[in-house]
Amino acid sequence: MKKHNFNAGPAILPQIAIENTAKAVLDFNGIGMSILEISHRSKEFQAVIDEAVALFKEILNIPEGYHVLFLGGGASTQFSMVPFNFLKKKAAYLETGVWAKKAIKEAKLFGEVQIVASSADKNFSYIPKGWTIPSDVDYFHFTSNNTIYGTEIRHDIDSPVPVVCDMSSDFCSRPVDVSKYALIYAGAQKNVGPAGVTVIIIKEEFLNQCQVKDRVIPTMTNYKTHVDEGSMFNTPPVLPIFTVKETLKWLKSIGGLAAIEKMNIEKAQILYDAIDNSKMFVGTVEKDSRSLMNICFVMKEQYKDKEEAFLEFAKTKGLVGLKGHRSVGGFRASTYNALPKESVIALVDAMHEFEKMHA
Numbered sequence: 426m427k428k429h430n431f432n433a434g435p436a437i438l439p440q441i442a443i444e445n446t447a448k449a450v451l452d453f454n455g456i457g458m459s460i461l462e463i464s465h466r467s468k469e470f471q472a473v474i475d476e477a478v479a480l481f482k483e484i485l486n487i488p489e490g491y492h493v494l495f496l497g498g499g500a501s502t503q504f505s506m507v508p509f510n511f512l513k514k515k516a517a518y519l520e521t522g523v524w525a526k527k528a529i530k531e532a533k534l535f536g537e538v539q540i541v542a543s544s545a546d547k548n549f550s551y552i553p554k555g556w557t558i559p560s561d562v563d564y565f566h567f568t569s570n571n572t573i574y575g576t577e578i579r580h581d582i583d584s585p586v587p588v589v590c591d592m593s594s595d596f597c598s599r600p601v602d603v604s605k606y607a608l609i610y611a612g613a614q615k616n617v618g619p620a621g622v623t624v625i626i627i628k629e630e631f632l633n634q635c636q637v638k639d640r641v642i643p644t645m646t647n648y649k650t651h652v653d654e655g656s657m658f659n660t661p662p663v664l665p666i667f668t669v670k671e672t673l674k675w676l677k678s679i680g681g682l683a684a685i686e687k688m689n690i691e692k693a694q695i696l697y698d699a700i701d702n703s704k705m706f707v708g709t710v711e712k713d714s715r716s717l718m719n720i721c722f723v724m725k726e727q728y729k730d731k732e733e734a735f736l737e738f739a740k741t742k743g744l745v746g747l748k749g750h751r752s753v754g755g756f757r758a759s760t761y762n763a764l765p766k767e768s769v770i771a772l773v774d775a776m777h778e779f780e781k782m783h784a
């Protein structure tokens with residue numbers, strides 16, 4: 426049985442992207458070799474990376490003056506690479522979850538960190554409001570979607586200083602105004618590809634004007650290295666980049682970001698409605714902070730002992746990856762781009778059926 430895949434990451438990818446990757450692994454473009462066994466500097470692979478960059482520029486409507494990079498090391502490497510390159514004295518961070526905290530921890534290795542607001546007081550179940558970004562900091566950093574807690578900032582932020590955003594888990598799930606960002610980074614494995622590659626969109630002016638000058642930056646840690654070499658300073662993650670390209674081709678074919686946003690809103694609405702109308706289940710996040718990508722819910726107090734049973738029941742229906750992160754408990758349904766509406770409906774049906782049996 427084909428599974429309904431609610432994994433949080435690595436996560437579901439479009440079937441066509443997986444099939445085309447499988448083909449390229451066996452025989453790439455009919456050249457009689459696998460994509461795994463050709464040079465990253467071959468013209469065949471150069472065409473892959475060029476197409477991936479072009480697709481990002483088209484789909485995200487990236488303005489002139491920005492570079493798209495493909496680096497290894499995961500989004501977690503960006504937590505330190507950003508401050509290593511750009512934190513001279515002080516940076517501002519929004520603390521909305523585990524990933525934000527990890528980014529803050531690394532930034533503190535390089536300078537002062539001002540937390541503009543935090544939702545730690547309520548286990549990161551909401552997006553803080555009413556905060557301002559100071560104008561005396563080198564940059565402002567935030568996490569657009571909090572994968573573990575299921576909260577999301579679904580709008581671009583106006584800022585007096587350059588904005589850096591960890592977009593790992595809602596990257597390419599909705600239109601964004603790239604011109605509002607100095608640097609965007611995203612581990613591919615949540616929404617645009619497999620694990621192994623991190624996508625970086627960096628503004629050239631930010632790199633030229635704001636990079637630290639009085640600190641030695643190791644070559645591989647320096648964004649300039651990768652901008653100058655077009656992500657080819659060393660061997661980039663070739664196969665993940667290929668799958669990212671195939672995923673973007675799929676995204677373009679279904680209508681791009683405006684179309685996928687509509688579908689993501691619809692999917693999330695179906696599930697949030699079911700949660701809100703349930704006798705058994707309850708959401709864990711304040712309504713106006715809800716994520717469209719990671720939908721977190723638990724069982725109401727009187728049914729708490731049924732959580733394990735529901736996960737087992739869901740499995741019998743082919744619904745997998747629903748166990749909540751240990752810091753929230755209960756359930757988390759990740760409804761990334763490639764998850765079809767049918768999977769959400771299957772989950773809602775299972776919730777109703779389970780409720781009839783137990784509530």
Ligand SMILES: *Cc1c(COP(=O)(O)O)cnc(C)c1O
Nearest residue numbers: 499500501524572591593594612
């Ligand atoms: C998964 C995730 C990360 C970590 O990504 P890695 O590629 O595993 O380092 C960072 N930030 C967010 C928002 C994530 O969802």
